[in-house]
Amino acid sequence: MKKLLGIGISVGVLAGIWTQVSIELTLITWVGFVAWACYFAAGGGREGFLKGLAANLAGALWGYGASLVLTYATFTGAVALAVTVVAFILCLQAAVDLLSFIPGAFAGTAVLFGTSFDLGGTVIALVVGACLGWLSDIVARRIQTAVDRSGQPLPASQP
Template sequence: MKNFLGVGISVGLLAGIWTQVSMELALVTWAAFVAWACYFAAGGGRTGFTRGLAANISGALWGWLASLFLNHATFTGAIAIAVTVVAFILCMQAAVGVLSFIPGAFAGTAVFFGTSFDLWGTLIALVAGACLGWLSDLLGQRIQRAVAQPA
């Protein structure tokens, strides 16, 4: 448990600060937590940041394109077709190294839909969450080193 103390402290503090700041600025608070989780799930560090954020953003953009299609498609099954195509693309784009974190792409699409198609709110929150992930990781490592030093 001691190995998680630093990251626990940094994540806890930054989560509280983010919640307050994002509410004051009317940002999408919860969406940043999804990107923050993707940062760690994608491995943390530079790799977790780039893979997590790139996948999140691409997923949001594919969701946005699907929403544009759905604005004009009035036939039965349009939503099912859009979801099928986007899900296929989210998997296929993983052949590109920076987009290889498939869960992050699905998370980005889900966040876009969860914000009721607010593209800019989604993108801002995803970037903020990835940055908070990296910051909490770096800060957590510093705290952990300080705690682990012999007295």
């Protein structure tokens, strides 16, 4: 439990701030949380930030491309075919190291669909969420270091 104190405090406080700020600025709150989760799922740190965000953005862009095609392809099964092609691409792009976090790519596509194809709003929330992931990780480590130090006995005073 003690080892989770830093992350709990950091994520809790930043999640509350993000929620309030995103509501005030009419940003898409839940999309930010998805990107934040992808940051940690991709391993955290610089690599988790880059891979999580790159995969999220790529997924959102592929989803948006599919939505553009679907404005013209109105035959029965067009949506299923578009999803099939995008899912295939999301897996193939993982051959590129930066895009190798496949769950992040699927999350990016899913949030784009979930926002009714609001590409601008989705991209903003994905970027902010990834930044919040990294920030919460950094703050959590500092808090945890302070908590761990506070449990150690004080050095003996010198006469």
